[in-house]
Amino acid sequence: MPPAVYLLGLAVFAQGTSEFMLSGLLSDIARDMDVSLPAAGALTSAFAVGMVVGAPLMSVLSLRWSRRGALLAFLAAFLLAHVVGALTHSFGVLLVTRVVGALANAGFLAVAVATAAALVAPDAKGRATSVLLGGVTVACVAGVPGGALLGQEWGWRAAFWAVVALSVPALLAIPHSVPADEAGAEVPDARSELRALRDARLLLTLLLGALVNGATFCAFTYLEPLFTRVTGFGDSWVPVLLALFGLGSFVGVTLAGRVSDARPVPLLTTGGAALLAGWVLFALGAGHPAAALVLVFVQGGLSFAVGSTLITRVLYAANGAPTLAGGFATAAFNVGAAVGPALGGLAIGAGLGYRAPLWASALLVALAFVAAAAGASVLRGKVRGEARRKVSGEARGEARGTRTPGS
Template sequence: MPVPTRNSTGSGSGTDTSADAGTRTHTRMPLAVYILGLSVFALGTSEFMLSGLLPAVADDLHVSIPRAGLLISAFAVGMVVGAPLLAVATLRLPRRTTLIALITVFGLGQIAGALAPNYAVLFASRVVSALACAGFWAVGAAVAVAMVPVNARARALAVMIGGLSIANVLGVPAGAVLGESLGWRSAFWAVGGASAIALVGVATLIPRIPVPDEKPRLRRELRIYRDRQVWLTISLIAFAAGGVFCAFSYLAPLLTDVAGLDEGWVPAVLALFGIGALIGTAIGGRIADAHLFGVLLSGMSASTVLLVALALLGQYAVAAAVLALLLGVSAFYTAPALNARMFDVAAAAPTLAGATTTAAFNLGNTGGPWIGGAAIDAGLGFASTAWAGAALTVAAGVLTTISLRLHRRRASSRLVTGAQAAPTAVTAPTATPVGGRSDQPESTPKYG
C-alpha cells in the first residue's frame, strides 16, 4: 500500500483518487500498522502489569502496598503530561526516527526497572517509560492515520488499540505468572525483550512519511484548541474511559467481597474483560468509519446499562463474570471511534490530535479510579463504583449528543454557504480526491 501524501496542513490524504474509493470499506491494512499494534502490546503490558505485581514489589523494596501503588499513578500521570509534551517537542522531527527513539527509551526504561536497586529508581524508571509510551502513542497514531485513506482511519487505529487489548488478555496475566515464578523483575525483562522486537519492526517496516510542503508550526497546530468540538471530544473521551475504569479498577474486590468468588478465579474474570475488549475493538473498528456517532452513542449506552446491571447483580458470581466480558466489549467497541473523532476535529494537527487523545484517555483512567475510591471510602461499598461509572458514561453520552448536534449544524451551514456561492450556470461536477482535505476544521465522513 503506497504511503499517502500529505498536504500543507500535515493531514493525510489517500493516494487513491478513483470515484468509488471513498465507498470502499475493506482497505487492506499496511503491515506497518500491525507493527505499531505490536509495539502497543509491549507498552500496554508495562502500563497495566504492576497491578498484579504490587505485593511482590512492595515486599522486595520494603515499602507499603499503597506506596507501591503510586508507581501505577506515576505512569498514568506521565502519560497525561508526556503525550502533548512529546508531541510538541518532536513536531518537526521525522516520524519514523521519533518512533525509533521513543521505543528505545521505553525499552531502556524497562531494563532500568528490572535492575532498580530501590523504590526511587523504579519510580523514576516508570515516569521515563510513561513519557516515552505517551509520545509513541501520539506519534504512532498520527503515522497510522497517515498510512491509510480517510475511510480506513478507525480500522487502522483499532489495530493499535487491539495491541492494548491483547496486552490485557495475554501480556498482563503472563506478567503475573512470571512475577510469581521468577520474581517481579522478570516481568520487566520480558517487556524489555518485547520492546526490542518492536524496535526492529519499527526500524525496518515503518515507511518514511513524506514531509509536508510547509513545516509544521506549533502556533498553527495549537489553534485546534480554539475549536469547542476539540474540547467536547476531550471531555467525552475522559468521561467514557473514566466510567469504565471507575468500576473495572475495583472489579477484583467486588468479585471476592461482594460476589464471594475465590481469589483464584479473579485473573480468569479479568481475562474475560480483556477478551471482550479485543472483540469490541474488532467490531468497532470495522464499522466506526461509516457510523462514527452511531458507534459512540450505542457503545456508551450499552456501557451504562452494563454498569447498572453490575451494581445490581454484582453479588452473583456468574452474572459478574458475564458482565465483565460484556463491559470489555462495550468499552473498547467505542475506542476506535473516539480516536477517529479526535482526528476529524483536529485534522490540521494530526500529531497533537494523537497526543490529546492519549492524554484524554489517561485523564479518564486516572480520574475514574479516584472517583471509585472516593465512593468506597465514603462507605458506599464496592458496588458503588459501578453506579459512579454509570453516571460518568451517561455524561459522556450527553456530550456526544451535543457534539453530534454541533457537527450537523456546522455541516448544514457549509451546505448553505456553498449553495449561495454556487454559479447559476450549469457546469460539470468537479472530482474531489478521496480522502483529500479541505481547509474546514472537520472532515465529513458518513456519520450514522
C-alpha cells in the same frame, strides 16, 4: 493494511501490557513495598499522568524528528524505564519509572497514531486505529493475565522483565518496517496545529473520550480486589478473569473498527447506553460469580468499542492538526486514565467498598451523556446563529445593491 501498521500494533501491545498489568499486581506490589492498596493504585494514576503530560509535549518535541527516529527513541526510553523499575526496591523510584515510561509511551503512541493514519486511505482511519488499539486489547487478553500469572509465580518484578522482553523485537524491527520520511518534507507548524484546539466539536469529543476512558480505568484498576474480596474467586482465577475483559476488549475494538468510519453516531449512542447500564448491573451483581463472568467480558467489549470510536472521531475532527491529532487523543484518554483510578481509590479509601469503583464508572459514563447533550445543544445554537448572521448579511447586501442613486 500496510505491514508497518501491524508492527506499530505489536509495540503498542508491549506498552499496553505495562499500562494494564498492574491491575493483577497491585496487592503483590503493596505487600512488597509496604504501602496501602490505594497507594499502589497511584502507580496506575502516575502512569496516566505521564501519558497526559507526555502526549502533547512529546508530540510537539518530536515534530522536527523523523517519525521513524521518534518511534525508536520513545520505545528505547520506555524499555529502559522498565529495566530500572524491575530492579528498584524503592516505591518512590518505581513511581518515577512509571512516569518516565508513560512519557515515552505517550510520545510513541501519539507518533504511531499519526503514522498509521498517514499510511492508509483518508476514509480508513477507523480501521488503522483499531489495529493499534488491537495491540492494547491483545495485551488485556494475553499480556495482562500473563503478567498476573508471572507475578503469582515469581513476583511482580518478573512481569516488568516480560515487558522489556516484549519491547525488544519491536525496537529491532521498526528501522526496517516504518517508511522513512520523504526528503525535503515540510516541518509541521506546531502553533497552527495547536489552534485546532479551538474547535468546539474537537474539544467535546476529547471530553467524552476522557470520561469514557476514566470509567474504564476506574473499574479495571480494581478488578483484582473486586473479584477476590467481593465475588469470592481465588487468586488463580484472576488471570482468567482479566483475560475475559481483554477478550471482550478485542472483540469490541475489532467490531468498532469495521463500523466507526461509516456509522459512528449509532455506535456511540447505542454502545454508550449499554455501557452505562452494564456498569450499574456489574455493581449490583458483583457478588454473583456467574454475573461477574459475563459482565467482565461485556464491559470490556463495550468500553473499547465506544472508546476506540471516540479516538477515531478525534482524528477526523482534528483536520487542522494531522500531526498532533494523535497527541490530542492520547492526552484526553489518559486524563481519564489518571482520574478514573484516583476516583476509584478515593472511594475505596473512604470505606465505600470494592464495588464503589463500578458505581464511579457508571457515574462517569452518565456524565459523558450529559456533556454530549449539552455540547450538541451548544453546537446547534452556534450553527443556527451563524446561519442567521449569514442570511442577515446577505439581506443587507441585497438592500444596498437595490438602492437607487439619490434615494
